[in-house]
C-alpha cells in the first residue's frame with residue numbers, strides 16, 4: 001500500500017467517540033453496560049423543529065444551497081446572536097457548517113500556519129489540540145487548576161501569551177470539566193486578550209447549559225475591541241438536542257468568513273439543506289424547551305455529585321454547566337492497579353460495566369469524565385455499579 005499522509009499521523013481518533021463506540025459494541029453483543037461516554041443530550045429534538053424539516057422536504061428543498069448556508073439560516077443565526085448575545089452581525093460575517101466541530105475545524109484551517117501557537121486552557125475538549133495540529137498549529141496547554149474550579153485566572157492567561165500566540169481558545173461552560181466562567185471572570189480574561197493581537201475562538205456550544213440561572217454578557221459584547229479577531233463558534237447540537245442534524249455556525253470578521261466559505265466550497269459544500277431549515281427554526285423560534293432540559297440536567301448533576309462524594313477515593317467539584325462531571329480518580333488508582341484515568345476507564349468498563357472516558361486526552365491523567373446526558377434510571381444503575389465495584393475491591 002502507498003503511504004498515508006504524514007499530516008494525519010499527527011492526530012489521533014477522538015477518545016470520547018472511541019469509548020462510545022466500545023460501549024455501543026458491547027451493548028450490541030448483549031452486555032449490560034451503562035454508557036456515560038456520549039456527549040449528547042438524550043432528549044428528542046423539539047417536535048416543531050422536526051416539523052420544519054418535514055416542511056422543507058414537502059417544499060422539495062433537495063438541492064445544493066449557498067455554501068455558507070441559506071439566507072433563512074443566516075438570518076436565524078444573526079437573530080440568535082442579537083437576541084442572546086447582544087451582538088449584531090451581517091450575512092457576510094456568519095457561516096453555517098456541518099456541526100460545531102466543522103465550524104471550529106474550518107476556522108482553524110482558515111487562520112493557522114505551520115508552527116503557529118494555539119493557547120488552550122486545560123483540561124480541554126479532546127478535539128482542540130488535534131484540530132490545531134491538522135492545521136499546522138502547535139497546542140500550548142495552559143493548566144487551570146482543580147483548586148480554582150478548573151477556571152483559568154487572568155494572570156495565568158497573560159503569562160501564556162507571547163508574540164508566537166496566534167490563537168486562544170475559550171470554552172465556557174467547559175467540556176470536560178463543566179467549569180463555567182462568571183461575567184466578571186469573562187470580562188477579566190477579555191481585558192488580558194485586548195492587550196494582545198491574537199485570534200480568539202469563543203466556543204459557545206454549552207452556553208445555555210449552565211446552572212447559576214445567569215446569562216452573562218458575551219466576551220465580545222464586553223470587549224468590543226476583540227470583535228475584529230473574535231471567532232464565535234456555536235451549534236444547535238447541545239442547546240436544541242440536535243447532535244445528529246450536524247449544523248454549526250461561526251460569526252467573525254467578513255474576511256475570515258470568506259476564507260471559511262472558500263474552504264467549505266472546496267470540501268463539503270453546504271450543510272444538509274433540510275437540517276438547515278430545522279436549525280433556522282430552532283434558532284429563531286420559541287426557546288421554551290431549553291429551561292426544562294437544563295433543570296433535568298441539574299437534577300442529574302446534583303445526584304451524581306452526591307453519589308461520587310460517597311465513594312472513598314473519588315473527588316469531584318460540582319460543575320457549573322455543560323453535562324459532564326470530571327472526577328478525580330487518583331485516590332483509587334492503587335487499589336484498581338492502574339496508573340492513570342485511561343487505565344481506570346478501562347477497569348470500570350470491564351469491572352463495573354460503565355463506559356466513562358479517561359482524562360488523558362482531556363489533558364489530565366488523574367481524572368475521568370462522566371456524561372450525565374442519559375436517563376436518571378441509567379445514572380442510578382451506573383452509579384450503583386461504580387460504587388459496588390470500587391467498594392468491593
Ligand SMILES: Cc1ncc(COP(=O)(O)O)c(C=O)c1O
Pocket residue numbers: 039098099100101102125171174175203205234235236237238243247248
Ligand atoms: C466543547 C465542544 N465544542 C464543540 C463541540 C461540537 O459539537 P457539534 O459538532 O455536535 O456541534 C463539542 C461536542 O462535543 C464540544 O464538546
